[in-house]
Amino acid sequence: MEPTPGGTALDRTLAALRDPYRFIGRAVRRHGSPVVATRLLLAPAVCVTGPAAAAEFQDDTHFTRHRAVPPRVVRTLFGKGGVQGLDGAEHRHRKALFVDLMGADRVAELAALVDRELVRAARSWPVGEPVVLYDAFRAVLTRAVCAWAGVPLPTVDAERRTRELTALFDGAGAVGPRHWRARLARRAADRWAADVVRRVRAGRITPPEDTAAHAAAWHRAPDGALLPPHTAGVELLNVLRPTVAVAVYLAFAAHALHHHPRCARAVGDEAAADGGNGTGGYTELFAQEVRRHYPFFPAVAARARFDLLFQGHPVKRGRRVLLDLYGINHDPRRWGDPEEFRPERFAEAGWDLYGFVPQGAGDPSTGHRCPGEPITVALIAAVARRLVRMRYEVPEQDDTVDMARLPALPRSGCVIRPLGPPPE
Numbered sequence: 259m260e261p262t263p264g265g266t267a268l269d270r271t272l273a274a275l276r277d278p279y280r281f282i283g284r285a286v287r288r289h290g291s292p293v294v295a296t297r298l299l300l301a302p303a304v305c306v307t308g309p310a311a312a313a314e315f316q317d318d319t320h321f322t323r324h325r326a327v328p329p330r331v332v333r334t335l336f337g338k339g340g341v342q343g344l345d346g347a348e349h350r351h352r353k354a355l356f357v358d359l360m361g362a363d364r365v366a367e368l369a370a371l372v373d374r375e376l377v378r379a380a381r382s383w384p385v386g387e388p389v390v391l392y393d394a395f396r397a398v399l400t401r402a403v404c405a406w407a408g409v410p411l412p413t414v415d416a417e418r419r420t421r422e423l424t425a426l427f428d429g430a431g432a433v434g435p436r437h438w439r440a441r442l443a444r445r446a447a448d449r450w451a452a453d454v455v456r457r458v459r460a461g462r463i464t465p466p467e468d469t470a471a472h473a474a475a476w477h478r479a480p481d482g483a484l485l486p487p488h489t490a491g492v493e494l495l496n497v498l499r500p501t502v503a504v505a506v507y508l509a510f511a512a513h514a515l516h517h518h519p520r521c522a523r524a525v526g527d528e529a530a531a532d533g534g535n536g537t538g539g540y541t542e543l544f545a546q547e548v549r550r551h552y553p554f555f556p557a558v559a560a561r562a563r564f565d566l567l568f569q570g571h572p573v574k575r576g577r578r579v580l581l582d583l584y585g586i587n588h589d590p591r592r593w594g595d596p597e598e599f600r601p602e603r604f605a606e607a608g609w610d611l612y613g614f615v616p617q618g619a620g621d622p623s624t625g626h627r628c629p630g631e632p633i634t635v636a637l638i639a640a641v642a643r644r645l646v647r648m649r650y651e652v653p654e655q656d657d658t659v660d661m662a663r664l665p666a667l668p669r670s671g672c673v674i675r676p677l678g679p680p681p682e
């Protein structure tokens with residue numbers, strides 16, 4: 259047994275807040291070990307990186323998700339009682355609710371809805387006036403995902419719901435007013451979603467069977483009982499919120515198309531060849547590279563169930579362990595020239611469940627990996643195909659990526675100036 263390198267005397271929370279995406283990578287390099295002890299939020303923690311660590315981290319006989327993330331994340335991003343905090347058989351049973359929503363036809367329907375909403379929004383943009391794409395994408399995604407999920411969204415409520423769903427992911431990792439807005443948004447969103455669940459159960463709204471509103475409202479726990487309305491609402495929000503969060507990747511996709519004209523030409527050639535409606539091909543490689551290259555979630559957390567050895571290093575019972583998602587996607591041993599944006603790398607090497615982890619590691623149907631990857635890839639690809647067919651110019655702006663922000667974003671939000679209406 260090797261002692262775990264690192265130290266637990268000094269709290270490193272400020273260093274982690276200053277550089278949340280590279281904090282673990284730095285610690286690991288400093289100590290020359292993929293497992294490093296540290297201290298965060300005044301408590302000892304262990305940071306781990308690499309595909310082997312990702313595989314070990316998924317073992318739910320060794321690690322629990324119960325109380326794994328700080329309460330401030332539960333009170334904003336996750337909500338109380340959701341799938342993220344469950345373990346074992348109970349987790350797999352609840353997880354099926356999400357995995358069952360991701361059929362290829364349904365994912366394609368959502369991508370088509372997003373494309374339609376984007377075209378509709380773009381028709382209202384005055385020619386020559388600046389448009390912040392990140393803001394436009396959030397509104398488009400809110401309208402599209404509510405329609406897709408069977409959640410009524412009266413036009414008068416669209417702006418408020420966009421703001422609330424955004425605040426849940428945008429303010430979870432923030433400090434100060436942005437975080438407090440997220441807490442208020444969680445309360446409002448929980449009330450809204452629980453009300454949708456009650457209305458579905460009372461027959462006042464009748465979403466089709468293959469929608470998230472139907473699935474959440476009628477999901478039964480292993481004992482056969484319906485979920486309490488609040489919990490079912492949290493799970494409904496577990497579909498709405500992260501779909502709106504795809505706006506972050508869409509802003510990064512616009513950023514990549516602007517900074518890599520070669521990629522924009524390849525996406526454009528493919529869209530011209532198939533009328534913009536195809537799937538797979540180069541644009542999908544582009545979407546995967548957006549998810550690998552750009553930051554979103556720095557890490558995921560679990561707690562050790564008992565005193566154990568992790569990669570040969572001792573980890574105490576109850577200790578919080580953080581798996582370095584960003585670092586694994588940028589590991590030079592796995593990804594040559596990791597800082598280069600190069601979609602072709604996915605055609606050369608493919609990807610695996612533990613070496614490519616933008617949305618968690620492992621198998622999504624048995625572990626905690628995100629069930630929404632098919633949606634995320636499809637939406638990035640659909641919007642990239644639409645953007646390359648739109649006529650706009652990109653004005654002077656600071657679109658450098660703010661790596662101290664959670665989630666990271668281009669500082670300008672990606673501003674364009676439309677030069678004419680979008681093509682059909």
Ligand code: HEM
Pocket residue numbers: 341342343353356496497498500501503504505506507554555558559616617618619625626627628629630631633634
């Ligand atoms: C912006 C794109 C997205 C990112 C970056 C993202 C990232 C993540 C990450 C890092 C996790 C945690 C994995 C873990 O704990 O090991 C996760 C879990 C989850 N995601 Fe996503 N996600 C995205 C989109 C989506 C979408 C579109 C949906 C659904 C429509 C979704 C639904 C969920 C759910 C329900 C979980 C909890 C899974 C569980 O605990 O078993 N996500 N996501």
